[in-house]
Amino acid sequence: MTIFQSFILRLVIQGIYFVILARTFAPEKYGAYVGIVAIVSIFIPFASWGSEKVLIQNVSRNRRLFQEYWGAAILKTLIFGSIFTSIILIIYSFISIPNISIYVVFFIALANLIFLRLNDAVRDSFIAVGLLNYTAKTILLVSLNRFMASLSFIAFFDNPSILTWSILYFLATFASAIISTIILVKQVSYPKFELSKVKQDLLLGFSFAVGISAQNIYNDLDKSMLAKLSTLEATGIYGAAYHVLNVTLTPIQSLMLASFRNFFQKGASGIKGSFELCKKLLPMSLAYSLLAILGIVIFAPLLPKILGSEYGDSALALMWLSPTIFFRTMHGFAADTLTGANYQSVRSVTQVLVAIINGLLNFLLIPTFAWHGAIWATITSEFLLMVFLWGAVYKYSKQSA
Structure with a gap:
């Protein structure tokens, strides 16, 4: 199985359980759930302190470092994931979303800040050692388990609540982390645990975490702020449109994930190498992004027929959001060009801005x-992110030349 195939299958599976949740919860309840997930997502990169990206950077260039970097990634995730879960719960006890208990936040945070990150560490470990077929299986595993959880949700619970779903969501993510870890041990090796390694590469890991967190902020902050500053119905309408938008980005995301290791290998000699790789991948990706925008304009009116008439405004929201597919494709490859050439700090500062x-x-x-x-x-x-990142690529390419 290729990464692209796994993303396509995940797209189908996520689409089904997204419809299940959207139709089970009215826009108001679904908006509350989207708001909580968005809040937690902001902290996801810090839950592993960027250790999985540090793993790819180092192991892709020297495979003998695998055991120590995977072990360090697990330890950092357990430590920092627990810290940020606690921070979120403390903050939420003072600033809460109406009718959403703190237990919902606890289970979603535990799932996404610890067990999802452990699963991601396995995914990125397979990337680092070049076993992309197992990366694909790891990616699909999370969605498949959550899909099974969504079927259980509607099959066994007469009065489904957000708390019930959050518990099932946690159990599905927990199971994914355990299964994927067992697969990695069998296919590659055991992790090597050394507490002293937790202090290793903290600055580099922080740079990765800041960049990814900033990306999550401008991807998810709007949903959190909608839940707090507007209405939960508006959050549900916007969240549904945003979910469909993310689905259309699946092929681009699969290509970027599959090529991430290559950017580090090509960029080991400087930005010229990573930029050459970028120029090979970008034309095909931009062509897809334009086709995806056209597809959204044509098929967006069907969205209310799938989700329900109460999501009528989601079709309009989706069409307005569609140009971001082109922008994300452009700045995504520019960002990986910089990261592969060891300009991660430049990428992170730009994303924070x-x-x-x-x-x-x-x-x-x-x-x-x-x-x-x-x-x-x-x-x-x-x-703006597209303009800033490509400006940085142009600047450092000229300096290198």
Whole structure:
């Protein structure tokens, strides 16, 4: 199985359980759930302190380092994941979303900040050693388990609640982490645990974590702010459209994930090498992004027929969001070009700057324009990130030449 095939299968599976959840919960309840997931997602990169990306960078260049870097990734995830789960629960006890208990936040945080990150460490371990067929299986495993959880949710519970779903969501993610870890041990090796290694590469890991967190902020902050500053119904409408948008990005994400290791290998000699790889991958990806935008414009009106008439505005929201497919494709490859050539700090600073701009725009626009304001903030932020990152690639390429 290739990574692309696994992403396509995941796309189908996620689409089914997304429809199940959206139809089980009215837009208001679904909006509350989206808001909680968005809050937790902001902290996901720090839950592993960027250790899985450090693993790829080092092991892709020297496979003998695998055991110690996987062991360090597991230890860092357990330590930092627990810390940030505690921080989220403390914050939520003071600033909460109406009708969402702290137990919901606990199970979602535990699932995403510890067990999902452990699963991601396995996924990236397979990338680092070049076993992409097992990377594909690891990717699919999480979605498959969550799909089974969604079927159990509607089959065995007469009055399904967000708390019930959060528990099933946690159990599915926990099972994925255990199964994927067993597969990695059988196919590659055991991890090597040394507490002293937890302190290793903290600065580099922080740089990766900051960059990914900033990306999550401008991807998910709008949903959290909609839940707090607007209505849960608006959050549900926008969240449904955003989910479909993410589905259309699946082929691009699969290609970027499969090539991430190559960017480090090509960039070991400088940005010229990683940029050459970028120029090979970008044309095909941009062609797909334009086709995806056209497909959204044509098929978006069908969305209310699938999710229900109460999601009618989601079709309009999806069409407005569609240009971000092109922007994300452009800045995604620029970002990996910089990271592969050891310019991760430049990438991270740029992403943090855009995350701040995104937060300010959401704060200004959402109270007045609800989900329309969130869309304008997203499009502006994605465009600026594209311009800034390609400006950095141009600058450092010229310096290198």
